[in-house]
Structure formats: structure tokens, C-alpha cells
Amino acid sequence: MEVSVTSAVVILLLVMDPLGNIPIFVSLLKNIDSRRRVIIVIRECVIAYGVLVVFVFFGERLLKLLGLSDSSLNIAGGVILFLIALRIIFKHPEGVFGDTLAGEPFIVPLAIPAIAGPTAMATVILMASRSPERMGDWILALTAAMAMTMVLLLFAERISAWIGERGLLALERLMGLLLTAIAVEMLLRGIEAFVRQIQAG
Numbered sequence: 697m698e699v700s701v702t703s704a705v706v707i708l709l710l711v712m713d714p715l716g717n718i719p720i721f722v723s724l725l726k727n728i729d730s731r732r733r734v735i736i737v738i739r740e741c742v743i744a745y746g747v748l749v750v751f752v753f754f755g756e757r758l759l760k761l762l763g764l765s766d767s768s769l770n771i772a773g774g775v776i777l778f779l780i781a782l783r784i785i786f787k788h789p790e791g792v793f794g795d796t797l798a799g800e801p802f803i804v805p806l807a808i809p810a811i812a813g814p815t816a817m818a819t820v821i822l823m824a825s826r827s828p829e830r831m832g833d834w835i836l837a838l839t840a841a842m843a844m845t846m847v848l849l850l851f852a853e854r855i856s857a858w859i860g861e862r863g864l865l866a867l868e869r870l871m872g873l874l875l876t877a878i879a880v881e882m883l884l885r886g887i888e889a890f891v892r893q894i895q896a897g
Contacts, residue, residue: 770886773818
């Protein structure tokens, strides 16, 4: 099934999970000056964007270098996404990504893995490897998804105050359910591709 640019944007938004990341960003940046906070959010989004662009163009070569197949990437991405989705749905005391460092965050954990996590990397690699002739579409989808993510995270504190803790929790769990469905789909695709490889062999 061919993925449209709009579908790719939606999938990327789900795996980057800006709404689910709002509590993380608010928590880590609450003691930082508002102007500095804007710079940090933009910086982290640009870093995450750069990382994902690299994976769009060179991810397939990396897979070949490591001897990995699309099916193994689908299965691994599905498992990781499923575990993240479970931590979103069933709140963990250490948060989605575990312990975080003190002080101003830089790259970890905001750019990686909050935005450009393993599943986002796996998603862009799969998109690019399945239809390498559509690189322009994938970059467009990634740019649009990252722009929306940046806008949401720039207004993270206002959104958090407007929606409230219960609203954010409900949104997080909804995103978790959607991510669970995507994880299962990725697993099924990986298993299907693996079975076909065995039958062809």
C-alpha cells in the first residue's frame, strides 16, 4: 500500500508524539527563562530534524552495511514502539524514557529520543527504502511534521495550562493507543515479510 504525503505526516507526528512530549518539555524547561526556553525548543527540534534527514538519505545504506533487512527493522521498530506506547498508557515513575540529566537539556533527552527516537528513525528509513524515488515527498512530510511539532512544543506551557493535567493525560493515553496500533501493524508487516522470505528461499 502506497503511503501518501499526508499519511506520512500523520504517521511521523504520531511517532514523534509532540503532545505526549509536552509534559516532558514543560518539566525539563520549567526553571529556564522563557526566552532561553524558545531557543532550546527550536535548537532541539532542528537537531532532531537533522538526525532524521540523515536517516532518510543514509538509513538504507546503514541497514545494508549492518546486514539488516526491512522485516527485521519493522519487527524491531514495532517492539520498541510497543514498549514506548505501554509506558505512555501505563504511567511510569521515571517517565517514558527513564532517568534524565540535571541542568539545561542538550540533545538528550529532548531531541533524542523524545522527538527523534528509534521508532521515528525506523519509520523514515522504511519510507525511504520502500520508495527511494519519492525522497522529495518524505523530506516534505518530515519537514511538515517537524514544523507542527516545533509549534506545539513552543506553546507547550500554554497548552499544558489550557488543557490541564487530566486533559494531557487523556491525550497521552490516546496517543499511546494509536502508537500501539501502529506498533502492531509494523510487527505484522515485519512477520509477513519474513515469512515471504522463507517461502521464497
